[in-house]
Amino acid sequence: MKATASSVLILGGGCFGLTAALELRARGWQVTLIDQGRLPHPDAASTDISKVVRMDYATDKQHTEMGERSIELWHQWNAQWKENLYHETGFLVMSRGALMPGGFEHDSLVFGTGRGHSLHRTSAERLRECHPTWNADAYQDGYLNPRGGWVESGRVIARLAAEARAFGVQIHEDVAHPRPIFANRCCTGITSADGRTWQADATIIAAGAWTPSLLPELREVMWATAQTVFHFKPENPDPFTPPHFPVWGADIGRTGWYGFPANADGLVKVANHGPGRRVEASALRSLPDGEEARYRAFLQETFPSLAAAPLYSTRVCLYCDTFDGAFWIDHVPDRPGLIVAAGDSGHAFKFTPVMGGIIADVVEHKPNPWTRRYRWRERTAANSDGARASS
Ligand SMILES: Cc1cc2nc3c(=O)[nH]c(=O)nc-3n(C[C@H](O)[C@H](O)[C@H](O)COP(=O)(O)OP(=O)(O)OC[C@H]3O[C@@H](n4cnc5c(N)ncnc54)[C@H](O)[C@@H]3O)c2cc1C
Known part of the structure; x- marks a missing residue:
């Protein structure tokens, strides 16, 4: 004191x-x-049921370091709270094309490896074998960082x-x-x-x-930017659980799509880290027209077995974006x-x-x-x- x-x-x-x-x-x-x-x-x-925890920030040293330190502390908080609110499922980032310098996936892989992390390169073949809910015909290259996951925010x-x-x-x-x-x-x-x-x-x-x-x-x-979040409730959540289905990004640096394994209630959350819509924070929150169809079209291409899953709930959440x-x-x-x-x-x-x-x-x-x-x-x-x- x-x-x-x-x-x-x-x-x-x-x-x-x-x-x-x-x-x-x-x-x-x-x-x-x-x-x-x-x-x-x-x-x-x-608020919301989950947030991604990652150290993967391309070549951004400060945010990589902050991610590394935060992950250590999330583990300490789990121990201190005697309850695991942080789940280290790994963070799987896949790309439709080969990883290329300058891309988020490539640069995060090289930078993370250079900092001594053991990241697993993931080809389409490996994706098919280890993560079978993915459409391995569409995603050919990426990596899994076992140190990362999600937190019950x-x-x-x-x-x-x-x-x-x-x-x-x-x-x-x-x-x-x-x-x-x-x-x-x-x-x-x-x-x-x-x-x-x-x-x-x-x-x-x-x-x-x-x-x-x-x-x-x-x-x-x-300014405030509105972003949408969808929670699906597949009849059988088992295929959407780790280790086969960790936290993921699907060409995230180009498309913004990312998501989570099923939580204890069987809810599979999917969201988009894209530009969003600039709004007033106090304005009524509503989904843009056609948003569900946009999500389902993405799922059809990426996780076909999730594309028709019942929708449990949606959410519009605000980023406080800086320039x-x-x-x-x-x-x-x-x-x-x-x-x-x-x-x-x-x-x-x-x-x-x-x-x-x-x-x-x-x-x-x-x-x-x-x-x-x-x-x-x-x-x-x-x-x-x-x-x-x-x-
Ligand atoms: C859809 C979505 C997905 C996200 N996913 C991730 C992710 O996967 N990983 C990640 O790291 N981050 C993620 N984020 C970002 C993360 O949620 C935010 O960075 C973080 O929660 C911001 O916290 P905050 O305390 O600044 O704001 P908030 O959590 O919004 O808290 C602001 C608080 O201020 C209160 N308030 C507002 N006005 C007043 C007032 N006049 N007087 C008193 N109180 C007031 C509000 O009621 C609220 O409780 C996501 C954000 C969104 C919207």
Whole structure:
């Protein structure tokens, strides 16, 4: 604990807000976390049954390192929680053509191998033999990284919220329209639509896709993007379980398609890490016309035995995209007392175990090799994480 504890308010209880709350509390801060809904909020990006955990980031050294460290910590959390919420099924990435330099699959394979990981090159022949639900006539080259898998994200958020409460973080849920308040540009705290106010030395906005609506100066560099998710419930989920059916990406850098093995309820989740649709975070969420047909056409080409599986549920979930695909974690210029921790760009959940440390180091102005990339910055060329399809 610090000798003189400072106080911090955190707006938002997704993986950014909760991990920041836990880490700052551990460092001696008085922490209050405020969310517009109940945790895990059903509309939050961090909710849902699953998120991919991977270290595969083409030649992106920082995110590869963060993935490696996070995977170690996911294992530690499994042990600490005495419950496996992280499932190390492996991450299988396949390509329709031969792996080529510059492609996500090729570069991740070479980079990961160079870092000492044992990745298994997977030809069409091997795919047919080891992963028989795949259409091996369509996918000819790829690899399996045994170190990777998926995490039960909604349950992780519920866990972290319970830990935060037990650890002395004050959590206020269902607060009506909380927003930061200022005196002479200094952020002094948070107020809500029903007139409640909270004051603290520092305020962190960790409101995911809602962040640019709370801080309009961010709208130029950060916005909400709607992405769809489909949960299928095949009559027999067994063929869709590991080791034959690990977490997968199907030409992901070009098409965005990825998915998960069946969970304990027999649900097989499929989604697309593509450009998505730019929206307002508060807008009603609906599937685009023809979305189910698009999913089923993909499944017919890739996993024919899943193409006619009954649809269990769908979800529209929001990325908080930044122009360059890097997170946004920094003090707000000219707004003393205010920090932003957002801009997840659709790939942050896997880093949950390291996120609190990154945010807390920014809050406390401590050196951290990973924070520079997420600093406040001018808009420059567009970019994204290597696994994201651009069209
Ligand atoms: C479809 C989809 C699939 C994804 N798949 C993966 C994956 O496989 N692997 C991976 O690593 N990442 C994945 N991601 C990204 C990951 O989910 C996000 O990076 C991460 O969850 C972002 O967390 P967050 O805390 O920033 O935001 P959120 O989880 O959205 O949390 C924001 C919180 O802020 C609250 N809030 C909003 N406005 C206010 C306000 N005014 N006051 C108070 N509280 C407020 C919300 O209620 C919410 O609880 C995916 C995202 C989506 C949408």
